[in-house]
Structures are given as structure tokens and as C-alpha cells.
Amino acid sequence: MATTSRAERKRRRMQCLQEMKNGRSRGDLIDFLVSNYDLSRRSAISDISWADKELIKAWETTESKEIMGWMLNRVQRVGFLAEQNGQYGAAIGAYRLLYDMCLKENKPKKDPRWHGNYKH
Numbered sequence: 001m002a003t004t005s006r007a008e009r010k011r012r013r014m015q016c017l018q019e020m021k022n023g024r025s026r027g028d029l030i031d032f033l034v035s036n037y038d039l040s041r042r043s044a045i046s047d048i049s050w051a052d053k054e055l056i057k058a059w060e061t062t063e064s065k066e067i068m069g070w071m072l073n074r075v076q077r078v079g080f081l082a083e084q085n086g087q088y089g090a091a092i093g094a095y096r097l098l099y100d101m102c103l104k105e106n107k108p109k110k111d112p113r114w115h116g117n118y119k120h
Contacts, residue, residue, distance in 0.1 A: 009047075012037050017051040041047065 012033070019029055026048060033044035052091070079094030
């Protein structure tokens with residue numbers, strides 16, 4: 001017989017999914033579930049695996065423009081928070097990534113027929 005009800009398991013897994021979306025790492029998430037829900041580590045890992053599968057389903061149904069918008073938002077936020085905390089190297093890295101993603105011109109691909117020192 002199960003020690004938890006289906007409703008409680010669903011509530012726990014949904015909170016795990018929400019915490020994962022908020023950016024909590026897997027190790028922190030395991031500790032969070034073990035301490036808040038009095039679970040074993042094995043059960044917590046099972047819940048995290050479920051949340052991973054749900055995130056993958058969500059990514060498969062979204063369009064590339066939505067994903068790009070989400071990525072731009074997150075990178076901009078990381079750059080802003082890094083700058084506020086005086087971590088200027090991380091801020092420069094985030095802003096450089098934004099530049100590479102949005103503003104930098106893509107180089108045309110080389111013709112695959114021409115390679116090495118081959119001359120005509």
C-alpha cells in the first residue's frame with residue numbers, strides 16, 4: 001500500500017517542476033524534496049526524473065521563436081544580476097552571448113568542394 005496519496009504525489013511533483021523551472025539545481029532540488037516532504041533520496045530522484053520528462057514535453061511543443069525569446073530573457077537577466085553583484089566578468093560574458101545571438105552577422109559557410117591547399 002502506498003504511503004502517499006496520488007494527489008499528494010502530484011502536488012509534490014508539480015512543485016518539483018516549478019522549482020526546476022525557477023532554476024534550482026538537481027542537487028538542491030533533491031535536498032529540498034527530502035527535507036520538505038520527508039522522502040528518500042530515491043523517491044526524490046524519481047520525482048525529478050518525472051519533472052525532466054515534463055520539461056522535455058514542453059520544449060517539444062514550443063516554437064523556436066518562443067525558445068529564443070526565453071533564452072534572450074534569461075541571458076539578459078543573468079547579465080543584469082551579475083552586474084548588480086559586481087561580477088563584471090560574468091556580465092560581460094552574458095552581454096557577449098546576447099551580441100552573438102542577436103547582432104553578429106553569420107559568416108557564410110565555406111564551399112565544401114574547396115578545402116585545404118588545393119588550387120585550380
